[in-house]
Amino acid sequence: MLHALTKVSTFRSLEHKEWGILWLAGHLWHLAFWMDLIVLGWLVLELSDSAFQVALVGTFRLIPMGFLGVLAGSLGDRLPKRKLLILAQIINLTVTVAFTVILIFDLERVWLIYLTALLTGSAWSIDFPIRRAFIRDMLPATAIVNAMAIDAASLVGMAMAGRWIGGGLLAASGPVLAYGFLVGCYIVGLALLVRMPNPTVEPRPSTAAPSVVKDLIAGFVYVWRNPALRGVLLVTVIINFCVAPYFQLTPVFAKDVFDIGPGLLGLMSGMDGLGALIGALVLASMIGLVRLGRVFAIGSIVFGVGVLLFSQAPNYQAAIPFLVIVGLGTAGFAAMQTTITVTQAEPEMRGRAMGAVALGIGVIPLGMAFVGGMSEWLGAAEALGLTSLIGLGLIAMVLLFQPDLRRAKQ
Incomplete structure (x- = not known):
């Protein structure tokens, strides 16, 4: 299947077997x-009927990113990245199996849901910086923009599919079947990772600091001194604090604003994934794309505008096209966030640079x-409308005062 995809220019980087x-x-x-996220958010809403407690699901899921993401980026410059990725997926599988058992015996409680989100979030925090730095290590420079674009397409396309499947399984059978499906996903994903050949990575001089703490500080200082990377970090912080929290509130909008159930929640909340998939595939098909900063800037603004429009939607039918706009913006923002970071950073600093970006993502909780x-x-x-409007203003200020970000090229 992968061999057939490589004949299409959109997927040309998949000719590299390990990356495929x-x-x-x-x-x-x-x-x-x-x-x-959809399943846990709905469970908390059913148990508590509280928007704040639903939002805390995302908080616990992503709170490890602020520390573990940075630490993992540093460790990725010191230890084999493939082994760290295997560790992350073993954690995911173990926690998911345990929570499935809890659901089978009807023992779920809000605090257990938060604990589950925290543990799987820890695994995600390891995966995020390591895998993206690993992609750059295993591919030549000519393949990296395409690889990052189709990786973003995978992330956002599965956002659509995951929410649709999650909402559908919740509506049809409840959370036990949904979590059984998740266990299967993690088993197959781990098996693929274990079977993946060890890629040949060109040896590079180590710039690791004598201690992990000094290493973390060195990575952050490196990013801050690079104008383009500093701009990426600032926009990442703004979007993750002011704009991105919209997705954890979709169950609240579904139940309290639009008066719909889990099935339509899954359909509605997956539409940003549809828009992002379209945008990411368009980016992957652009063979001569070099103006990375411009795409990042446009994507960030469109992302914020889409969330602002969604927050004011009168019904779920109107929310659907607004979420598609959110997804289109997300594609440009997410793909270029990673691409600019790994192309602007020196090879021996890529893990730490991605760790600094993970720190920016870590403000989302x-x-x-x-x-x-x-x-x-x-x-x-009202709350989401206000924060997204503030976010748009702050993004515009960063783009205005960080011209090197707008001019960033491959």
Whole structure:
């Protein structure tokens, strides 16, 4: 199947066998990540009927990113990346099997859901910086933009599929079947990763600091001193605090604003994945794409505008096209966020540079808690509308005062 895909220019980087296997395994991990968020969020909503407690699912899922993501990026410059990825997926599988047993015996409680989200979030925090730095290690420079674009397509496409499948299984049979499906995803994904040949990585001089803490500081300083990377980091922080928390509030919008059930929730919330899939495939098909900063800037603005429009949608039918716009913006933002980072950073600093980006993503739990708390006070629509509007203003300021980011090229 992969050989046939390489004949299409959109998937040309898959001619590298190791990357092709990692890409296929990534589909299953991405699907599980998004499906799990929908299922856990709905469970908490059913147990608590609280927007704030639903938002805390995303908070616990992503709070490890602020520390473990940075640490994993540093370790990825010191230890074999493939072994770290296997460790992350073993954690995912173990936790998911344990929570499936809890569901079978009807023992689920809100605190157990939060613990599950925290543990799988820890595995995701290891995976995010390591896998993207690993992709750059295993591929030549000519393949990297295409590889990052189709990796983003996998992430966002599975966001769509995961939410549709999660919502459908919740509506049809409940959370036990949904979690059984997740166990299967992790088993197959881990098997693919274990079977993946060890790629040949060109030896590079080590710049690792004497201690992990000094290594982390060195990575952050390196990113901050590079104007383009600094701009990526600042926009990443703004989007993850002010804009991205929208997805954890979709169950609240479904139940309290649009008055729909889990089936239509899955359909609606997956539409940003559809838009992002379209956008990512378009980017992957652009063979001569070099103006990475411009795509990143446009994607970031479109992302924020889409969330602002979604927050003011009067019904779920109107929300669907607005979420497609969110997805189109996400494609440009997410694909170029990674591509700019791994192309601007020196080879021996890629893991730490991605760790710094993971630190920026790590503010999303704070954003989720903040927007969730505001939703209890103002209402979900008003809170999300206000924070996305503030985010748009801050993004515009960064793009204005960081011209090197706008001019970033491959």
